[in-house]
Amino acid sequence: VAEETSGKTGGDRPISTILIVIAMQTEALPLVAKFGLTEDADGSVFPKGVPWVRYHGAYKGLHIDLVWPGKDIILGVDSVGTVSSALLTFASIQALKPDLVINAGTAGGFKAKGACIRDVYLPSHVAFHDRRxxxxxxxxxxxxxxxxxxxxxxxxxxxxxxxxLSTGNSLDMSPQDEASILANDATIKDMEGAAVAYVADLLSVPAICVKAVTDIVDGDKPTAEEFMQNLIAVTAALDQAVTEVVDFINGKSLYEL
Amino acid sequence: VAEETSGKTGGDRPISTILIVIAMQTEALPLVAKFGLTEDADGSVFPKGVPWVRYHGAYKGLHIDLVWPGKDIILGVDSVGTVSSALLTFASIQALKPDLVINAGTAGGFKAKGACIRDVYLPSHVAFHDRRxxxxxxxxxxxxxxxxxxxxxxxxxxxxxxxxLSTGNSLDMSPQDEASILANDATIKDMEGAAVAYVADLLSVPAICVKAVTDIVDGDKPTAEEFMQNLIAVTAALDQAVTEVVDFINGKSLYEL
Structure with a gap:
C-alpha cells in the first residue's frame, strides 16, 4: 500500500491527473474526441525523434493525459507491443507525474473462460506468457x-x-504461449498490459487496465482476421467503458476506487 | 548516416563517451573492475525506486558509463529481457548522451551456423523472433x-x-521461435540486443552489440544448464573482447570505426 500512494497525490486526496496509455491510434482517437483533448503541438514532453503522441486536457475538472506510441517511423504502423508501451509509460510517468495509470485497449478473449466479443474487462492480475x-x-x-x-x-x-490478463508480443498464440496463458489462469490476452503495469509498479504509480475483447482466441476464426473485423466496433465499447471508469474516478481518492 | 551522427558528437570528431549496456551482474562486474569504474553512490541519474545501476569513470581518457538493470526488487534476480533493457537504455541515453551504445552480453549460438562456445560475435543485424x-x-x-x-x-x-543476432524474451526456444530465428538468418540468439538497438535507433545514437556464446542452441545439452555452466568462463572471453573493442574505439571518430 505504501508503494501505491507514494506518488504526488496521497491515497486519500482526490485524484487530480490520470495517464491513459493506448497502443493503437484507432483505439485512441475516439477517446481523444470524447474527452475533448488537444494534441501536443510543439514543446513535446518526449525526446526529439520518437513517434510518441500525447493528448491532454481537462475533462470535468480532471486532468487527462492520453498517450499513444505513434506510428513506427520507418514502417508507418502503430508501435504495438511491450517495448514501445513500456518506454512510453516510463517517459510519460516521468514527465507527467500521474496519480493513476490506465492502460486501455483491445484483447483476445477465451470463450472457455467466459469471454465474448465486446466484453470489457478490468483485469485483477497481469502476467507475461512469452518470457520462459x-x-x-x-x-x-x-x-x-x-x-x-x-x-x-x-x-x-x-x-x-x-x-x-496475459501479455505477449505476438498477436497469434503458439502452443507454448497457450500453456503459459493457461498457467497464468488468464481470461484475456493482449500485447501491452503487463509491460505497462511493470513500469507503473517500478515507478510506484497505481495502474489498472481496461480491455475490450476483439476476438475469441479459442474460437474458429483466425485471430488477425477477427481482430481487424471487430476493431472499430469493439473500440466503441472500449470507449464507453473507459468513459464510465473516468467518470467514476473523477473527484475520488485512490482509496475510494 | 544522418541519423547515426545526429548525437552530440559528429561522426568525424573523436568519440568522447560510450554507454555499455549489460543485462547481468555476472557479466558486468569484471568489466567494471577492468575499466576502473565507480558505482553511482547517491544522486543517481535514474528515477527513485528503479533497481538500475550505473558505473562510470575515465578509461585511458575515454568516458565510460556502464549500466546494468539491477536485481528485480521483489525477486532478486537480474532484470533480463527486452523491457528492462529497453527502459534502461532509454533512460541512460537521455541522461548521459553517449556517442555510441555497446550492448555486451552472452548469447546462445547455432552450431549449424558455425558458432562455438566462447566465440564472440559483433552482430551485423538484429531482429526479434518472438513478436509474430x-x-x-x-x-x-x-x-x-x-x-x-x-x-x-x-x-x-x-x-x-x-x-x-535474434532477440526474444525466453531463454528456451519454441518451434515458432526456431522458425523465426531461421527466417532472421541468425547465428546467435539473446534476450536484449534488438531491444537495445531499437531504443538507440529511436534516439539516433549508433549502437553495436558484442555477444559471447555460452550455449549451443542446436546441441544436445539443455540450454539453461549449459548457460549456467559456462557463464563465468565465457564472461572472461566477453570481457576481453569488450576491452579490445573499447581500446580500438578510444581516440577514433565514428567514421573511423
Missing part, C-alpha cells in the same frame, strides 16, 4: 505476475468483467 | 530487423565473428 526462463526464480521474473490496483467500488458501480 | 503479428506491415514491425552501426575497421583489427 527455466531457471529457478528467473522463471517467476519472466512470468512477472502482479496485481493491478484494487478498485472494489469501481467494480460495483461500473459494469465490467473481472479476469486475469 | 500476422498482419501485413505489422509483421515487419514485429520482426524489427535493423543493422547495427557499421564498423569495418574494428572488424579488421579485432578478432570477432560476424553474424546476425
Amino acid at each position: 526462463i527455466p531457471i529457478p526464480v528467473f522463471d517467476l521474473y519472466g512470468i512477472g505476475s502482479r496485481q493491478t490496483f484494487s478498485t472494489p467500488n469501481l467494480l460495483k458501480e461500473v459494469n465490467l468483467k473481472v479476469g486475469r | 503479428i500476422p498482419i501485413p506491415v505489422f509483421d515487419l514491425y514485429g520482426i524489427g530487423s535493423r543493422q547495427t552501426f557499421s564498423t569495418p575497421n574494428l572488424l579488421k583489427e579485432v578478432n570477432l565473428k560476424v553474424g546476425r
Whole structure:
C-alpha cells in the first residue's frame, strides 16, 4: 500500500491527473474526441525523434493525459507491443507525474473462460506468457505476475468483467504461449498490459487496465482476421467503458476506487 | 548516416563517451573492475525506486558509463529481457548522451551456423523472433530487423565473428521461435540486443552489440544448464573482447570505426 500512494497525490486526496496509455491510434482517437483533448503541438514532453503522441486536457475538472506510441517511423504502423508501451509509460510517468495509470485497449478473449466479443474487462492480475526462463526464480521474473490496483467500488458501480490478463508480443498464440496463458489462469490476452503495469509498479504509480475483447482466441476464426473485423466496433465499447471508469474516478481518492 | 551522427558528437570528431549496456551482474562486474569504474553512490541519474545501476569513470581518457538493470526488487534476480533493457537504455541515453551504445552480453549460438562456445560475435543485424503479428506491415514491425552501426575497421583489427543476432524474451526456444530465428538468418540468439538497438535507433545514437556464446542452441545439452555452466568462463572471453573493442574505439571518430 505504501508503494501505491507514494506518488504526488496521497491515497486519500482526490485524484487530480490520470495517464491513459493506448497502443493503437484507432483505439485512441475516439477517446481523444470524447474527452475533448488537444494534441501536443510543439514543446513535446518526449525526446526529439520518437513517434510518441500525447493528448491532454481537462475533462470535468480532471486532468487527462492520453498517450499513444505513434506510428513506427520507418514502417508507418502503430508501435504495438511491450517495448514501445513500456518506454512510453516510463517517459510519460516521468514527465507527467500521474496519480493513476490506465492502460486501455483491445484483447483476445477465451470463450472457455467466459469471454465474448465486446466484453470489457478490468483485469485483477497481469502476467507475461512469452518470457520462459527455466531457471529457478528467473522463471517467476519472466512470468512477472502482479496485481493491478484494487478498485472494489469501481467494480460495483461500473459494469465490467473481472479476469486475469496475459501479455505477449505476438498477436497469434503458439502452443507454448497457450500453456503459459493457461498457467497464468488468464481470461484475456493482449500485447501491452503487463509491460505497462511493470513500469507503473517500478515507478510506484497505481495502474489498472481496461480491455475490450476483439476476438475469441479459442474460437474458429483466425485471430488477425477477427481482430481487424471487430476493431472499430469493439473500440466503441472500449470507449464507453473507459468513459464510465473516468467518470467514476473523477473527484475520488485512490482509496475510494 | 544522418541519423547515426545526429548525437552530440559528429561522426568525424573523436568519440568522447560510450554507454555499455549489460543485462547481468555476472557479466558486468569484471568489466567494471577492468575499466576502473565507480558505482553511482547517491544522486543517481535514474528515477527513485528503479533497481538500475550505473558505473562510470575515465578509461585511458575515454568516458565510460556502464549500466546494468539491477536485481528485480521483489525477486532478486537480474532484470533480463527486452523491457528492462529497453527502459534502461532509454533512460541512460537521455541522461548521459553517449556517442555510441555497446550492448555486451552472452548469447546462445547455432552450431549449424558455425558458432562455438566462447566465440564472440559483433552482430551485423538484429531482429526479434518472438513478436509474430500476422498482419501485413505489422509483421515487419514485429520482426524489427535493423543493422547495427557499421564498423569495418574494428572488424579488421579485432578478432570477432560476424553474424546476425535474434532477440526474444525466453531463454528456451519454441518451434515458432526456431522458425523465426531461421527466417532472421541468425547465428546467435539473446534476450536484449534488438531491444537495445531499437531504443538507440529511436534516439539516433549508433549502437553495436558484442555477444559471447555460452550455449549451443542446436546441441544436445539443455540450454539453461549449459548457460549456467559456462557463464563465468565465457564472461572472461566477453570481457576481453569488450576491452579490445573499447581500446580500438578510444581516440577514433565514428567514421573511423
